[in-house]
Amino acid sequence: GAVVSQHPSWVICKSGTSVKIECRSLDFQATTMFWYRQFPKQSLMLMATSNEGSKATYEQGVEKDKFLINHASLTLSTLTVTSAHPEDSSFYICSASSDRNEKLFFGSGTQLSVL
Amino acid sequence: DAKTTQPTSMDCAEGRAANLPCNHSTISGNEYVYWYRQIHSQGPQYIIHGLKNNETNEMASLIITEDRKSSTLILPHATLRDTAVYYCIAQGDEYGNKLVFGAGTILRVKS
Numbered sequence: 183g184a185v186v187s188q189h190p191s192w193v194i195c196k197s198g199t200s201v202k203i204e205c206r207s208l209d210f211q212a213t214t215m216f217w218y219r220q221f222p223k224q225s226l227m228l229m230a231t232s233n234e235g236s237k238a239t240y241e242q243g244v245e246k247d248k249f250l251i252n253h254a255s256l257t258l259s260t261l262t263v264t265s266a267h268p269e270d271s272s273f274y275i276c277s278a279s280s281d282r283n284e285k286l287f288f289g290s291g292t293q294l295s296v297l
Numbered sequence: 298d299a300k301t302t303q304p305t306s307m308d309c310a311e312g313r314a315a316n317l318p319c320n321h322s323t324i325s326g327n328e329y330v331y332w333y334r335q336i337h338s339q340g341p342q343y344i345i346h347g348l349k350n351n352e353t354n355e356m357a358s359l360i361i362t363e364d365r366k367s368s369t370l371i372l373p374h375a376t377l378r379d380t381a382v383y384y385c386i387a388q389g390d391e392y393g394n395k396l397v398f399g400a401g402t403i404l405r406v407k408s
Contacts, residue, residue, distance in 0.1 A: 188340070216395060225384070226341065226398040275340045279394050285331070286394050288340030 184210050186278050188289025195266055196297055203261045203292045205276030211256035212278035216286070217249075220273040232259040266296040301385045306403040309379075315372040317402055319385030322366040328389040330361060331396065332370045334381040334404075341384065341398075344370065375406045 185208040195201050205215055213234045218226040230251055231239040238251035248270075250262040259278075263270055273293050277286040302320040309315040321330065331346040345352055345359045347368075352359040358371040372379055384401040388394075 186340075214394075218398075225400050226335075228395065228397055231395060273338070277340070277396075281394075284394060285343045285346065286396055287343065291338070291340045293338070 184208075184278075184280065184287045186276065186287045186289045188276055188292055190292060191290065192293040192295070194295045194297065197267055198265055201263045201266055201294060203263075203274055203276075203294075205259045205261070205278065205289050207257045207278045207280075207287075210278075210280040212259075212280060213256060215253060215259040215276055215278040217251060217259075217261050218275045218277070220275060220291075226275060229261075263294065266294070268296045270294065271296045301387050301399050303383070303385050303399065303402045305400070306405065308405045308407060309372075309375045311377060311406055311408045312374055315370075315375040315379065315404060315406065317370040317372075317383050317385075317404060318367065319370070320367045321385070321387040324365050324387045325389060328387045330359065330365075330368050331386045331388060332357070332359065333384045333386070333396070333398075334379075335384070335401070336378075336381045344383075375404075377406050377408060380404060380406045 187206045189204045215232040217229045220226045228241050229244045232251045232253040234253045240246045253259040273291050275291045277288045279286050329346050329348050332344040333341040335341045345357050347359045361368045382401040384398050
């Protein structure tokens with residue numbers, strides 16, 4: 183199946199710094215990518231829909247100025263957690279597909295730990 | 298999106314069939330039933346999806362009741378590697394492929 187690569191797999195940062203997570207579709211073009219967050223022992227929570235060449239659409243309760251999403255090309259979307267705080271520590275997962283009617287493929291996730 | 302209800306957890310003996318139920322009694326006519334699974338600390342993995350008819354692929358079978366109010370995912374010969382959280386999602390195509398995950402079922406395959 184299609185491959186979605188997510189980098190880094192894990193990151194530790196100091197409180198107040200910003201962290202960028204990359205999501206790449208390796209063998210297909212993705213006009214839309216999705217970003218999820220998952221806390222321990224909880225389900226995935228959809229954060230935002232990333233659209234190539236346009237602004238991301240954020241789910242209710244997700245701060246757009248806190249979680250900056252850029253989808254500059256058909257194969258790359260980035261999520262930047264700005265001024266990270268310990269409560270932002272979580273597992274972040276991206277997903278993508280080649281078409282809105284196709285199944286989603288997920289990245290392997292990024293574990294963010296903010297000290 | 299139709300709400301789905303799944304048991305919190307299930308156990309299955311290695312080598313036996315694992316049958317995971319899902320209720321989606323409010324599902325509408327254009328909503329598909331998707332199944333994904335998530336092994337610990339990894340991203341979710343697509344398993345199978347269907348609309349009305351039963352579906353089978355190399356991973357699993359999906360049995361959807363005639364009234365479409367419930368479905369069952371069948372892993373024919375469960376292995377220890379199938380231990381994971383299994384998510385059943387009912388999603389209409391008006392949302393494209395945006396998926397909203399519920400709590401899922403923790404499947405433990407035991408030797």
